[in-house]
Amino acid sequence: MRMRDTFLKPMHPEGFKFVGVFAAITVVLFLIWEPLGWIGVGLTVWCYYFFRDPARITPQVPGLVISPADGIVSLIETVSPPPELGMGDAPRLRVSVFMSVFNCHINRAPVPGEVVKVAYTPGKFLNASLDKASKDNERNGIVIRMDDGRDLGVVQIAGLVARRILCFSKEGDHLRRGERFGLIRFGSRLDVYLPEGVGTEVSIGQTMIAGETVIARLTQDNA
Known part of the structure; x- marks a missing residue:
């Protein structure tokens, strides 16, 4: 597994709009005060990981x-x-x-x-x-x-x-x-x-x- 795949997971489409909103607010926070912007970056990353949709290997043994x-x-x-x-x-x-x-x-x-x-x-x-x-x-x-x-x-x-x-x-x-x-x-x-x-x-x-x-x-x- 590549290092990138360890941290970057697929995201469910339901999350796109929320990550977009968080990112937009982050830009505004940077314009207001840079430390606030970095807090926004952290929250945007959290939102992305909340909606992550990683592949799973499901056991197919009957029962x-x-x-x-x-x-x-x-x-x-x-x-x-x-x-x-x-x-x-x-x-x-x-x-x-x-x-x-x-x-x-x-x-x-x-x-x-x-x-x-x-x-x-x-x-x-x-x-x-x-x-x-x-x-x-x-x-x-x-x-x-x-x-x-x-x-x-x-x-x-x-x-x-x-x-x-x-x-x-x-x-x-x-x-x-x-x-x-x-x-x-x-x-x-x-x-x-x-x-x-x-x-x-x-x-x-x-x-x-x-x-x-x-x-x-x-x-x-x-x-």
């Missing part, structure tokens, strides 16, 4: 559930899925990945399958690391139905700073494991509701890499 987000596992609980997902009331294991403002915020499909539900719910903007954020915060959930007929839910949750959830997928789309399906601006959380009876292979505090880190193994091999 794997891959992390949909970069970040830290903040919660592992057995709870009922949000009612808007239509996944029933039976408790499922939920793995929550908290993304700070320094993480890559591209969200990737944890399993392959058909998107059978997309549900947006308005709400508050509490700290996304809190448990009650799953119920109170603005969120967007998708349900992916795998080839074996089982459903897996993924919920994008806005955080204290985040003010925009983007979902690129719609009902009827077929996603590949590791395929990009959305992003959240700026700092947020992803909840994964595993199929009934499926356990997790991660622990609280563990670092996740979207599209690469295995969070669970399904009991069947046809996913």
Whole structure:
């Protein structure tokens, strides 16, 4: 890998306008006072890295559930899925990945399958690391139905700073494991509701890499 590739990562198109705004403000800050301009340079670089969209090598071994987000596992609980997902009331294991403002915020499909539900719910903007954020915060959930007929839910949750959830997928789309399906601006959380009876292979505090880190193994091999 060339040194340039280590520091220069592809940027998602959603970030172009924000980097442009930050750069324009930086020019103005330089005209006002040079030290302010250098602060603007730092913030512009941060904005560029926030929207970075690096290539990921997704394991294709059947039956794997891959992390949909970069970040830290903040919660592992057995709870009922949000009612808007239509996944029933039976408790499922939920793995929550908290993304700070320094993480890559591209969200990737944890399993392959058909998107059978997309549900947006308005709400508050509490700290996304809190448990009650799953119920109170603005969120967007998708349900992916795998080839074996089982459903897996993924919920994008806005955080204290985040003010925009983007979902690129719609009902009827077929996603590949590791395929990009959305992003959240700026700092947020992803909840994964595993199929009934499926356990997790991660622990609280563990670092996740979207599209690469295995969070669970399904009991069947046809996913």
